[in-house]
Amino acid sequence: xxxxxxxxxxxxxxxxxxxxxxxxxxxxxxxxxxxxxxxxxxxxxxxxxxxxxxxxxxxxxxxxxxxx
Numbered sequence: 001x002x003x004x005x006x007x008x009x010x011x012x013x014x015x016x017x018x019x020x021x022x023x024x025x026x027x028x029x030x031x032x033x034x035x036x037x038x039x040x041x042x043x044x045x046x047x048x049x050x051x052x053x054x055x056x057x058x059x060x061x062x063x064x065x066x067x068x
Contacts, residue, residue: 015021015030024032039048 015026018026018030020026027033043051
C-alpha cells in the first residue's frame with residue numbers, strides 16, 4: 001500500500017491485507033522477528049552497537065534528537 005503523501009509504504013501497513021495479519025504466526029511467516037533472531041544468535045554486543053551507529057537512527061520524538 002503505497003501512500004503518495006509520504007512517498008512510501010508504511011511498515012506497519014505492509015501485511016494488513018493478509019488474512020489473520022494481526023497474529024504472531026502470520027508475522028513470523030513473513031519475516032517477523034528475524035532481525036532479533038540474527039542479533040541473539042550471531043552478533044556480538046560490539047556488532048550490534050556498530051550496526052545501530054551505521055543506521056543513523058534518531059529518537060522517536062520527531063525533533064531529530066540523536067540516539068546515544
